[in-house]
Amino acid sequence: MPPLQRVNSCTDIGFTLRRQFHKDDFRPHQREIIEAALGGHDVYVQAATSFGKSLCFQLPAVIDQGITIVVSPLLSLMINQVEALKAAGIDASSLNSNTSPDERDRIQRDLETGHPRTRLLYVTPELCSGSRFRQRLQLVHRQKELARIAIDEAHCISEWGHDFRKDFKRLSWFRETFPDVPIMCLTATANAQVRQDILKVLRLDATPERIKTFLMSPERGNLHLEIRYTKDEDDNRLSDFLKWIHAVYERRRAEPRQSELAKQRERTENVSGIIYTTSRDECESLSASLRDAGVGARPFHAKLPKDVKEDTLTNWINNEPGYDIIVATTAFGMGIDKDNVRFVVHWRLPKSFEGYYQEVGRAGRDGNASYCFLYYSREDLERVSRMIKSDTKADSNYESRLRSLQALAYYCENINACRHASICKYFGEETIPACDFACDFHKNSDDLEERFVRGLASEEWVSTQAMQGTYDNYAGDY
């Protein structure tokens, strides 16, 4: 079947970019992706964190006739995007478990007209499985008003990927029911196997002539990537971090930096950052310790009341005093889009390579240099492995989860390669990026080796401790 030709494909998309999205120019490849979408193709986009993937479906949605359905796994991500679109005067809404009954009624009535005014409707994959919602979309489609399906964070479709969600598998319904409606899928974290799986599940591989694939490098050259080695016996994370952050504050207090900051009305301590921990308790206790040491840190985890979470997020985004650093569990991850995050610290080993990449991807979204370091200990590796092994709920992709963790451990323990090159290799990117002293290996490989040798507990020690049951009680913390 030839790609569906859209009536407005000749529109000046640069004009729409400036008028509706208030941006001066496209970033590299955005124009080609948007043109492919407007040409009626299915589109697969794989690009680095902060590339600007959302614009690739938002701009066509403004130009095309009809509604674009955006499937997104994260409520926070939806809410952020819908608010930004509304602020730009674009008719966008979201429909999920948090939508108020009035708003839900309004959206449903809009769909039932068959000619919805809504340009972009953000929904969860769970909602797409509901029969009432499906009937409403069929009605819209009969009126030729279903413009496109965009599937964000498309790696959630694959059992080989991280964050697998079973309702994503049911999205095959879209191609089966609306064979003429183009589909766009976007992700920052897929390897060749995950990519194939996405195309297969969505049935896009059945019409290879329709699809345009854009594979961009995952490289984030403005992030300085570093591993800091530690061990239970001599756990120096807190003192090491405090030394680092206070040194940053000192540099900002020194002239001429202080005068520059004063001119920009910026506080010395406004060095915006995120520290990822893995347990809620540590999230609370660490942020309290940092506050005791004069650092403006706040906890963020799933169990906090909704209004506290919203307040924390708003104050952090607005650079308010006392809210410079968010100490978060992974509940605070994909999709956070604050431009001036200057550092991301992993207090503990994340559970997957993809999770690590997504989380460091919150830093430096304005393109300026930003610092990312991860405290790695072999004891933590043992704890996370145990947690994955004991997590029976996720046994459908247990092996790929373990493989991803092992790849991350290998990355941390590899002292003979560029961190950026290792990330590219993991995601199957063949071109090795030039690294401008932007990782610990390229900055000082001798120092890296020395820290590695001095910092870690021996493998024998950790496995003896494991056999004696030292880590058994820790699994629940993660």
Ligand SMILES: Nc1ncnc2c1ncn2[C@@H]1O[C@H](COP(=O)(O)OP(=O)(O)OP(=O)(O)O)[C@@H](O)[C@H]1O
């Ligand atoms: N052409 C552009 N000019 C300037 N800013 C842009 C442009 N395109 C996108 N942006 C901005 O870049 C930021 C990142 O975009 P977006 O959130 O879509 O990234 P993403 O590729 O989805 O990243 P992630 O996978 O990390 O969520 C946003 O603040 C967006 O407004």
